[in-house]
Amino acid sequence: MFSFGKKSVIGAFILFFVIAVVGWAWRQHNSIPYVTGPIQTVITPAEEGVTWVLEHISDVNRIIEISLKNRIEWENLENENADLRKRVVDYDEVAAENARLRRLLDFRAAHKDLQLLAGAVISRDYGTWTNTMIIGIGDNQGVKENMAVITPDGVVGFVCDVFPDSARVQLMTDPRTGMGAVVQRPESRVASVVRGNGNMPTEPQFVNIAKDADILEGDTLVTSGFGSIYPKGLYIGKITSIHMDDSGFVKYAVIAPGVDFSKLEEVFVITGTSAGTSYEKPDVAPKLVPQTQRDKVEGIKGTAAL
Structure with a gap:
């Protein structure tokens, strides 16, 4: 069991009394300025410091939020740009392929023989x-x-x-x-x-x-x-x-x-x-002749017989 001595009781009573007086004085600060004035003078710088810190913390949080938002938007724009570049490349490749194939089809249509x-x-x-x-x-x-x-x-x-x-x-x-x-x-x-x-x-x-x-x-x-x-x-x-x-x-x-x-x-x-004549392998295969510096040898593979 805890035991309280006379000094402990007196100390607790004094602390309680001081708290009560301060609370009463704060509620009555308008009517007792000679009490609340000094207290307010001491408390005001602390209040201003706390307010300044809270405001700057709020500003920092707002800056961080804006930075994160801008970063996310920038990454999204980068992804969109990369996707658009890929689409442009794909489109250009498809357009080029279509142009080549169209030319081949036109050539085939013009040479039906x-x-x-x-x-x-x-x-x-x-x-x-x-x-x-x-x-x-x-x-x-x-x-x-x-x-x-x-x-x-x-x-x-x-x-x-x-x-x-x-x-x-x-x-x-x-x-x-x-x-x-x-x-x-x-x-x-x-x-x-x-x-x-x-x-x-x-x-x-x-x-x-x-x-x-x-x-x-x-x-x-x-x-x-x-x-x-x-x-x-x-x-x-x-x-x-x-x-x-x-x-x-x-x-x-x-x-x-x-x-x-x-x-x-x-x-x-x-x-x-179209007449059915097929370009098959000739009856006598053309002779493949080793290349010389000027290649003056007749009968090279693919050479027409003149």
């Missing part, structure tokens, strides 16, 4: 001595070796290897490739062979032309139709310059192909004609 099989380019191999690419159609889709490959811009090359669902195309810029060509200009009609140029893959050449032959810069070259690969009249490119051969007996012309091989995405394989 040809049986055309469309295929996507899935890989490329552009080297010094070989220029080939892989397309996403093959034997299961009716592709055969030595079928011509074209686009609306002109000749691409021919199918050199066939797999179940893909095929390798040897481009007209490949140094091993050659095809019969003729100058389209009626006054000329000079015929010879277009070959790939290993020293300058982007500039195939119209070779073995008589030095007095009627060819001019700007002349258009089309396929001559000789041989069993390329039908007649397919656009090849334009002559950009004419040069004498090292032998001095013949000349050759540098060609700017109609096809931009760096941008190929879809191509057509010519599988036959």
Whole structure:
């Protein structure tokens, strides 16, 4: 049990008395200013300090809330911008694809005499001595070796290897490739062979032309139709310059192909004609001859027999 002494009782009584007096005086501060005045003088700075602290705490909380809100809005705007950028990219890609496909469809509609099989380019191999690419159609889709490959811009090359669902195309810029060509200009009609140029893959050449032959810069070259690969009249490119051969007996012309091989995405394989004539593998397979520096060997795979 707790025991209270006389001093404890007196101390408690005095404390209670002081609290009672202070409370009474506070309630009667208007009537007893000489008591409440000093108390108010002591309490006022403390009240002001507490008020200042509370106001600044409120300001800090408001700043934090605004900052968090702005951060959330900024992140939302960033996400919306990223989504809009992605949509723009997707739209541009779809628009570009639609434009390419529309052009292919228009080309097919304008060449009903040809049986055309469309295929996507899935890989490329552009080297010094070989220029080939892989397309996403093959034997299961009716592709055969030595079928011509074209686009609306002109000749691409021919199918050199066939797999179940893909095929390798040897481009007209490949140094091993050659095809019969003729100058389209009626006054000329000079015929010879277009070959790939290993020293300058982007500039195939119209070779073995008589030095007095009627060819001019700007002349258009089309396929001559000789041989069993390329039908007649397919656009090849334009002559950009004419040069004498090292032998001095013949000349050759540098060609700017109609096809931009760096941008190929879809191509057509010519599988036959509307009349039913199919471009099948020739009875005697063209001979693949190793490339020399000037490649003066006749009978290269894909070269028309002139």
